[in-house]
Amino acid sequence: MAMARHWLQNTRLLATLAGVLTLALIVACGTAAPEPAAPASEPAAPAQPAAQQQAPAAPASEPAAPAQPAAQQQAPAAPASEPAAPAQPAAQEQPPQGVQTTQQEYTVPTPVPQPAPAEQPAVAAVTVDNRIDRLGVAVGGQSWDSNYSYKVNISGFLDKWPVLEYLVGIDNQSGAYIPELATSWEVAPNGKDWTFNLREDIQWQDGYGEFTAEDVRHSMWLLVQPTAKPSGVSTWRKIMGVSKGDEEAVVAQRAEEAVEIINDHQVVIHLGIVLPEALFNLGKRRNLPMESKARWDAVGDEGMGDKIVGTGPLSYVERVEGSHVLYDAAEEHWRVVPEYGQLEFRAITESQTRLAALLTEQVHLAVIERSVREEVNERGMSFVSGVYPGISHHWTFWGNYHVDSADAEGNYFNSIDADNPMLKREVRQAMAKAVNREAIAQALLPGAKVQIPNFTNFTDLDEQVWPGLKNPEWTTRYDEVYGYDPEAAKQLLNAAGYPEGFEFTLALDSNAALPEVMDIGQAMALDFEAIGLKPKLANIEASEIRSQRRAREIHNTISASAGYSYTVYHLETRFCSCGSIHAFQDAFIDQKIDELNNTVAKTDRTALMREIGDFCFEQICTLPMFDVAPDIAVNPKFVKSYVFPGFVSGFYTHLEYIETVPQ
Amino acid sequence: MQRYIVVRLFHALLALFAMSIIVFSLARVSGNPMDVLLPEDATEQDFIQTAELWGLDRPLHVQYLVYLGNVLRGDFGVSIKWPGRSTRDLIFARLPATLQLSALSLVVAALLALPLGVLVAVKKDTGIDYAGKVVALLGQAAPSFWVGIVLIWIFAVTLNWLPASGRDGFASLILPAFALGWFQVAAVMRLTRSSMLEVLDSEYVKLARIKGIPNWKVIWKHCLRNAAIAPLTYFGFILGGFLTGSVVIETVFAWPGVGLLAIDALRARDFQVVQSVVLFFGVVYIASNLLVDILYAYLDPRIRYNS
Numbered sequence: 001m002a003m004a005r006h007w008l009q010n011t012r013l014l015a016t017l018a019g020v021l022t023l024a025l026i027v028a029c030g031t032a033a034p035e036p037a038a039p040a041s042e043p044a045a046p047a048q049p050a051a052q053q054q055a056p057a058a059p060a061s062e063p064a065a066p067a068q069p070a071a072q073q074q075a076p077a078a079p080a081s082e083p084a085a086p087a088q089p090a091a092q093e094q095p096p097q098g099v100q101t102t103q104q105e106y107t108v109p110t111p112v113p114q115p116a117p118a119e120q121p122a123v124a125a126v127t128v129d130n131r132i133d134r135l136g137v138a139v140g141g142q143s144w145d146s147n148y149s150y151k152v153n154i155s156g157f158l159d160k161w162p163v164l165e166y167l168v169g170i171d172n173q174s175g176a177y178i179p180e181l182a183t184s185w186e187v188a189p190n191g192k193d194w195t196f197n198l199r200e201d202i203q204w205q206d207g208y209g210e211f212t213a214e215d216v217r218h219s220m221w222l223l224v225q226p227t228a229k230p231s232g233v234s235t236w237r238k239i240m241g242v243s244k245g246d247e248e249a250v251v252a253q254r255a256e257e258a259v260e261i262i263n264d265h266q267v268v269i270h271l272g273i274v275l276p277e278a279l280f281n282l283g284k285r286r287n288l289p290m291e292s293k294a295r296w297d298a299v300g301d302e303g304m305g306d307k308i309v310g311t312g313p314l315s316y317v318e319r320v321e322g323s324h325v326l327y328d329a330a331e332e333h334w335r336v337v338p339e340y341g342q343l344e345f346r347a348i349t350e351s352q353t354r355l356a357a358l359l360t361e362q363v364h365l366a367v368i369e370r371s372v373r374e375e376v377n378e379r380g381m382s383f384v385s386g387v388y389p390g391i392s393h394h395w396t397f398w399g400n401y402h403v404d405s406a407d408a409e410g411n412y413f414n415s416i417d418a419d420n421p422m423l424k425r426e427v428r429q430a431m432a433k434a435v436n437r438e439a440i441a442q443a444l445l446p447g448a449k450v451q452i453p454n455f456t457n458f459t460d461l462d463e464q465v466w467p468g469l470k471n472p473e474w475t476t477r478y479d480e481v482y483g484y485d486p487e488a489a490k491q492l493l494n495a496a497g498y499p500e501g502f503e504f505t506l507a508l509d510s511n512a513a514l515p516e517v518m519d520i521g522q523a524m525a526l527d528f529e530a531i532g533l534k535p536k537l538a539n540i541e542a543s544e545i546r547s548q549r550r551a552r553e554i555h556n557t558i559s560a561s562a563g564y565s566y567t568v569y570h571l572e573t574r575f576c577s578c579g580s581i582h583a584f585q586d587a588f589i590d591q592k593i594d595e596l597n598n599t600v601a602k603t604d605r606t607a608l609m610r611e612i613g614d615f616c617f618e619q620i621c622t623l624p625m626f627d628v629a630p631d632i633a634v635n636p637k638f639v640k641s642y643v644f645p646g647f648v649s650g651f652y653t654h655l656e657y658i659e660t661v662p663q
Numbered sequence: 664m665q666r667y668i669v670v671r672l673f674h675a676l677l678a679l680f681a682m683s684i685i686v687f688s689l690a691r692v693s694g695n696p697m698d699v700l701l702p703e704d705a706t707e708q709d710f711i712q713t714a715e716l717w718g719l720d721r722p723l724h725v726q727y728l729v730y731l732g733n734v735l736r737g738d739f740g741v742s743i744k745w746p747g748r749s750t751r752d753l754i755f756a757r758l759p760a761t762l763q764l765s766a767l768s769l770v771v772a773a774l775l776a777l778p779l780g781v782l783v784a785v786k787k788d789t790g791i792d793y794a795g796k797v798v799a800l801l802g803q804a805a806p807s808f809w810v811g812i813v814l815i816w817i818f819a820v821t822l823n824w825l826p827a828s829g830r831d832g833f834a835s836l837i838l839p840a841f842a843l844g845w846f847q848v849a850a851v852m853r854l855t856r857s858s859m860l861e862v863l864d865s866e867y868v869k870l871a872r873i874k875g876i877p878n879w880k881v882i883w884k885h886c887l888r889n890a891a892i893a894p895l896t897y898f899g900f901i902l903g904g905f906l907t908g909s910v911v912i913e914t915v916f917a918w919p920g921v922g923l924l925a926i927d928a929l930r931a932r933d934f935q936v937v938q939s940v941v942l943f944f945g946v947v948y949i950a951s952n953l954l955v956d957i958l959y960a961y962l963d964p965r966i967r968y969n970s
Contacts, residue, residue, distance in 0.1 A: 141927050144744060151746035153702060229746070231702050234709065244712055305747045321745065322757065322919035322927060323830060348828050348917040349926060356815045356827035357917075543698040543932060550698075580705060 130662030131329070132638060135340040136363030137655065140512070141349040145321050147308050150222040154231040154287050155512075158650040159325045159345050163205070164310035165290055165335075167196055167216065168283035172654035175388055175461055175645040177279050180335070181211060181290055181311065191274040191600040194282070198265040202334065205315045208294040213261040218293035220269070221255035227301055230287045231649075235569070239281060241272030274600055277465065280566050285648055313656045314343055322347060329656075339660040355633075364638040367652075369515060370631075373447045381633050385449045386646015389627035390564045391513050393520075394456045396583045396622055397422040397431075398548075399555035403577040403585040415552035421502045422556055428620035429481065430492035431558075434531045436484045437626055440523045444516045449629035453478040456622040457570040458613050461647055466606040469567065474617050481617070482624060489531045501532035507540040507559035513651075514562040514628065521560060552582050558623065564647045567609050568596065575612070575621070584621035588612075637661060667960050675953045682945045683734065687727050690934040699932040700743060739939040744931035750939035754921055760830055761920030764839055764913070765905035769898065771844035772851055777887075777894065779848070780855020784863060784890075785882060795852065802849025807908065811842040811915035828917035839916040843908060847901045851894050858890035896958055903951035907944045 144156025149164060169180030182196040202211040222228060223236045226248055230236060237243065242254045260268040271278060282288055295309055308316040313336050314327040325345045329338040346362070348354045351369045358366040359379055368376055373383060399422055401415040421427045441450045451460075455474055463470050493501060506525055511517040525535040540559070548554035565573075573579040575586075576593045589612055596608045616622070630651040634642060640659040644652060690696075697719060701709055714720040718729060733740065739750040783795030818838060819827035826835045862868060863886055871881045910922035917923070921940060928936035 141923075141930055144931070145927070146744075146746050148746050229700075233702055234706050244706075244708055302747065320830075320919060321753070322923050323917070346829065346917065347927075349923070349930075350812075350915050350917070352812050353815060353828045353915060353917055356820050357829075359820050360823060360827050362827055362829070541932075543695065546698040547695045 131338070132340045132660045132663050134342040134344055135338075135638070135655075135658065135660065136344045136346055136357075136365070137652070138346045138348045138354040138357050138363040138366035139652070140351075140354070140367060141322075141347050145319075145347070147305050147316070147319060149287065149289050149291060149308070150225075150228045150230055152229070154649040156650075157287060157289075158652060159319075160289065160308055160310075161284075161312075161650075161653050162314035162327050162343055162655060163308040163312045163316055165312050166282075166284045166288065167198075167290065168279055170284045170645055170648065170653070172643045172645055172657055173387060175464070175647065177283050180284070185279075187276060187278070189600070191276040192271045194269045194271065194278060195262075196267050196269065198267070199334070200265055202311050204292045204295065204311055205309050206295070208292040208298075208309065210264075211290065211292075211311055212264040213259075213267045214264075214293050215290055216267050216269075217255055217259035217261060218296060219288060219291045220259055221252060222291055222296075223288065224255070225251050232281070232286060232569075235281065238273050239271050239275065239278070274597065276600060276602060276605065277566065277568055280569070284653070285566075313338055317342070336656050338656045339658065343655060358633055358635060361635065361638075364635045365642070365652075366633050368633040370445050370448050371516070373633075376633050377447075380636070382636050383447065383631045383633050384639075384642045384644075385629040385631040386644050386651060387629075388459075388461055388564075388645055388647040389449060389451045389454075389629040390645070390647035390651060391562045391628040391630055392454055392456065392459060392564045393514055393517070393560065393562045393625040393628060394454070394622045395524075395558045395560050395625065397428050397620075398557045398559065398583075399423065400584045400586075400621070401552045401577075401582060403587055403590060405552060405577060417555040420556045421496070421498055422504070422558075424496045425620060426492045426496035427498065428623070430489040430496065430531065431528065431533070432482045432620055432623050433485045433489040433492065434527045434533070435524050435623070435625070436527055438484070440520055440527075441626055441628075444519050444523065445628060448631065451627040451629075453482065454624050454627040455613065455617070456624055457565070457567050457574065457616075458609075459564060459567070459627070459647075461564075462567045466567070466602065466609065468603075469606050469610055469613070471610055471614055471617070474613070477617075481620070486527075486531050493531060493533075499532075501534055503534040503536060503556075505540075505557040506535040506537050507545060507557055508537055509540060509542050509545070509559070511560065511562050513630070514560075517560045517562060520625070549582050550580060562628075563649075564627075568605075571596075571609065571612055575616070584616070584619070586615070586619070588615055638663070664960065668957055671953055671956050675949045678949050679946065682949075683731060683942060684727070686938045686941045686945070687730055690938045691723065691726075696743075696932075696934050699934070734942070739942075740935040742928075742933055742936050744928060744933040744936065750936045753924060753936060754939060754943055757919060757921045757924045760918060761906060761909050761913070761922060763836065764843060764909055764918060764920060765902065767836055767840035768844035768847070768905050769902060771840050772847040772901065773898070775844070776848045776851035777855055777891065780852040780894070781859055781882060781887060781890075783852070784856045784859030787860065795856070799849040799853050802845055802847075802852075805845075807842055807846050808911050808915050810845055811839070811912055814838045814842055815916075830918055835916075835918075839912050839918050842915070843905060843912045846908070847904070850901070851897060854894045854897055855890060858893045859886060862886045862890045896955055899951055899955035899958060903948040906947050 139158065144152035146152055146156065147160075149157070149160050166180050167182040168177050168185070170176070171178045179199075181199050181202060183199050185194060185196045187194050196216070198211070198213060198216070200210075203209070204211060220240065223230050223233075224240045224242050233244075240251075240254055240258050242251050246254070258270050258272070260270060262268060269278075269282070275281070280286060290311065291304075292309060296304065299306070307319075313330045313333040315330065317326040317328050319325045324347065327343045329341055329343065331337065344363075346357065348357055348366075351372075354363075354366045355368055355372065355376065357363045358368070358376075358381060368383075376383070399417055399420040404414050416423065422431075437452050441448070441452070453475060455470065458470050458474075493499060506521055506528070508518050508521045514520075522537065525537055528535045545554065545559050571589070572593055574581045574583040575589045577585045577590050578593070592608050592612050592615075596605060599605050599608060630646050632642070632652060638661055640661050642655075642658045644654045696717070697710055697713055700713055700717070705713075711720075718726060721729070730740075737751065739754075742748045742750050742753055745753060779795060779798070783792045786792050815827050815838065818825045825838050829835050863882075868881060868886060871885055872878070876885075906921070908922075909918075909920055910925055912918065913920045913922035914926050921943065925937065925940040925944075927933075928940065
């Protein structure tokens with residue numbers, strides 16, 4: 001103790017100690033976060049003309065792909081049955097920005113090829129000369145930070161897309177479903193049996209052999225086996241015909257039955273339900289990436305968390321939790337060879353820090369708040385928007401449970417709160433007409449690609465899948481039914497018996513897809529007050545809303561949504577009383593969804609969905625706001641163009657197709 | 664002395680117990696964890712089975728007792744956001760980064776605050792003293808996230824001297840360490856100043872000066888040695904403060920430590936990790952306070968005798 005006191009009282013010793021500590025820190029920092037070997041230090045691969053490069057052996061029946069310059073191989077050719085996708089503007093050729101007050105025409109081809117597309121010619125492998133060493137992408141804190149593909153929800157796929165590939169991909173320019181690890185497919189007339197022909201000579205990374213039909217069966221089994229927690233797990237169980245409580249052996253047995261292996265390169269997937277739109281689930285929009293069975297057999301469930309192993313054009317190098325994920329780009333790949341040596345996702349929670357990282361060239365793409373867009377542009381950066389307005393923003397009028405519900409014991413009860421003004425159509429319409437969407441979008445989403453009108457659950461993309469899905473009258477009558485008109489809104493409130501307005505809760509919560517949603521809610525509150533309504537702003541977390549809506553206990557409240565799901569899934573989940581959200585229930589909707597689940601013909605299904613759409617349009621089931629295209633700031637000194645569809649959850653897909661500026 | 668330590672230990676354990684109840688309750692009050700655990704389209708069957716799996720179908724007090732029992736056995740639960748990872752592993756994996764940041768912040772605070780405190784005490788009521796007061800005011804008034812962002816914009820964006828974020832070697836440690844240490848510079852400087860003023864006015868210092876000992880030697884050897892006791896024991900407090908204060912700074916600088924883990928877990932509503940991190944911070948804070956109490960008692964016998 002005497003020694004300790006002596007130390008405390010001896011400033012010279014303390015100063016020395018501080019110096020030693022500092023030196024130790026310097027040494028520790030030097031070794032704490034070793035930088036992976038920069039590709040720049042490696043000798044550059046000799047540049048070869050694309051035509052001379054060795055393509056992966058193509059199936060004998062496929063014609064050799066014509067040699068193309070690397071820059072032209074942005075995306076695989078669209079299926080032969082589809083019209084050619086329109087060329088998309090490059091990063092620096094953004095369309096005029098601002099609010100579009102009329103429905104924007106997206107001239108995209110039908111995304112679902114029916115019948116099956118022709119066999120795809122193999123794309124010649126390319127190597128890229130003058131590729132930049134590293135491409136950095138700064139995103140907010142990742143909602144999932146794991147190497148498992150089957151234990152995270154779809155928003156956790158941002159860092160898995162570079163490595164993992166799917167049976168069915170998505171064209172980055174048109175949004176169409178295109179062959180990826182499957183070269184072609186067809187669905188039987190029963191809407192349940194899907195035949196996929198698989199691409200040959202695709203090798204797994206890390207030496208796990210060739211991709212075969214066994215891997216398809218294994219990948220589907222992974223999603224429903226006991227340790228899995230994917231998005232849409234209930235849908236996956238329905239598709240596979242299993243229950244949550246099923247034992248492992250039962251699930252394995254069902255997977256064998258569900259995925260019939262014809263030969264190494266052909267499978268027939270027998271769905272447990274009629275699902276003519278199954279490509280939504282089986283393709284890149286959802287969470288069925290191909291995983292190697294050989295790897296699972298070698299490392300098991302625990303080992304699958306160590307790294308990501310796939311067949312994609314990038315291979316996993318390391319993940320430092322809370323910091324970054326790093327990938328190496330392949331020198332050769334059948335689909336595309338990235339124009340950079342490494343890809344790095346950096347998790348930077350604070351928006352200002354992401355901006356600083358972009359400006360200091362720590363990263364070359366960064367998700368930046370729209371409010372600082374002007375400043376970002378002034379500093380020489382530019383924004384790239386998704387091809388589609390993949391953030392469909394609307395508000396839900398809670399309490400419209402117009403269908404009796406049953407409790408766990410089977411006793412029926414009515415969840416309606418008779419005092420809820422939002423049960424009246426006039427009130428919902430008044431609220432819809434009170435909101436000045438254009439002004440809000442112009443003020444809070446400056447420069448963003450915004451589309452007004454939008455129709456909840458009926459998107460442009462879905463219109464391409466089911467032509468005729470959207471009734472043209474919705475657009476022509478939009479102003480009459482939903483358009484901003486405060487005077488008409490006041491009259492509607494009068495007619496509904498609320499000349500003095502009423503109190504209601506306007507629930508605010510942050511939203512990763514649309515960070516401005518809190519400001520939007522506050523702006524809407526001002527519009528509501530202008531017609532005499534009395535909104536009470538309340539911070540209510542999404543999980544609390546989920547609890548309440550599941551129990552149908554939330555009334556006289558509006559809350560925001562921002563998603564871009566596909567129509568069938570959305571209608572059933574959100575509006576059917578058999579769903580889990582209970583956003584607007586009605587016996588008519590239930591009846592139509594019941595019919596939909598027993599209808600295979602595409603035209604009939606389209607008609608049924610449109611009937612629900614007509615009903616919701618007239619009933620003002622929701623308060624539609626606008627669709628917004630996701631965007632990302634890029635440094636044009638490094639990024640020449642980045643084209644991404646913008647409607648896949650997580651948004652920033654197709655990074656392997658980025659065109660870079662040679663340094 | 665032993666009795667004093669036993670009493671303080673008992674108090675610390677009591678505080679930890681109370682904190683575990685608060686942490687557990689807050690994690691549950693903020694919403695049903697199953698609404699985070701399960702996807703949007705989960706069925707009632709999913710909810711029932713998940714509740715059974717996580718023990719969420721039991722009464723709250725039973726859940727707490729199970730949690731407490733697990734904690735005492737060193738089992739802090741499994742993360743939701745990081746599948747397959749125990750929360751203890753997650754904390755220990757991030758701890759080196761936080762310790763590294765805290766240690767350098769401590770050095771920054773000591774190297775800046777002690778000399779500055781001495782200087783303003785010696786130059787009492789001069790321009791330097793007033794400037795020191797301004798520095799102290801700024802240090803304690805400016806929020807650390809604001810200081811962090813300002814530092815990034817000056818030294819990373821404008822001057823391009825240091826990296827803006829991440830943990831890529833020593834250069835990336837400087838800005839977050841300075842931002843974290845800056846707040847404490849003001850406090851330690853003021854403490855040093857007042858201690859120095861007290862010592863400078865003492866008889867033995869006057870005697871030393873009369874004896875003709877050089878002024879620098881009087882100040883830095885005789886005065887500081889005695890005046891440094893209070894600020895040095897205060898460092899015990901601020902070490903705990905650095906660990907907990909790292910939540911903001913680690914978020915601003917994307918520094919992958921325990922503080923950022925807490926924020927990431929909060930965003931993902933991973934209640935298992937949140938309650939473990941908060942408990943960990945609480946243990947660190949209570950332990951550092953306990954150590955300081957013991958140190959005080961050792962250095963000043965009046966405390967242990969009075970207690």
